Amino acid sequence: MTNHYNIHLVKAKTDLKVTYRDGKFRKLEHLRGALDQESLNAMGRVVPKEEQWMELFKVNWQGKVIYTDLSEAKEVSLFSKFNSVWFQFFAKENNGTKPKFTGADGKALNQIIAYLKEESKGDEIESLIVWQFILDNWNLLPDFYKNQQDLKIINSKFNVIIKQLRESIASKTGASHSESVQKANDIANKYF
Structure with missing residues (x-):
């Protein structure tokens, strides 16, 4: 099953979209906002390698990074x-x-x-x-x-x-x- 999350970096005003397939990291996309080399180097610290760690990351980065599950927002047509x-x-x-x-x-x-x-x-x-x-x-x-x-x-x-x-x-x-x-x-x- 494929799940998507929006990751909003509050200070940098940057949005990313992370995709997990079967609980494993699949890809990371830049949606909006500026990215400099320092932000790129730190990116790995805010993106969980496995989806199961998402709740832990939400707690650890509270106030600095906002994680939104995009999968639950979809209604089946x-x-x-x-x-x-x-x-x-x-x-x-x-x-x-x-x-x-x-x-x-x-x-x-x-x-x-x-x-x-x-x-x-x-x-x-x-x-x-x-x-x-x-x-x-x-x-x-x-x-x-x-x-x-x-x-x-x-x-x-x-x-x-x-x-x-x-x-x-x-x-x-x-x-x-x-x-x-x-x-x-x-x-x-x-x-x-």
Whole structure:
């Protein structure tokens, strides 16, 4: 896992960005402020070699250096959540194989997200629940659609897939359309 920290040298009014990968120092970048030879020579004293020492450095340099974790400030986007759910689904259905993800796949996923958000009246959580529900019940689809796991194809056949999924749930439970919709909602509520 990669984490980033901003290091602000108070007296020198200089900002640096330090990157750690898997807890080990990866790189140091100069963001802003003046750097002279003396500052460069002292740089190693304010940058922990390993991420685990960050808290100790914060205490040791308190008032002189300000350390800010940039990793915790990021919120996961809706696209990333949808993408993560799809990657997990694809790996599960294909014996751990990761999918090839291209710009066209990203565009298809964005269109699926837009459609599900619209159907969920803008509720992002509900749209994610529906996406998870569709993928969790993929095995209920007829074989033809079951084998169509490419995002571009899923997007182009989305209406048909939803219709087939509703019919499969209704026939499996012997329920009417409204009952199958209710069952689908009950199952979706189980996720959150």
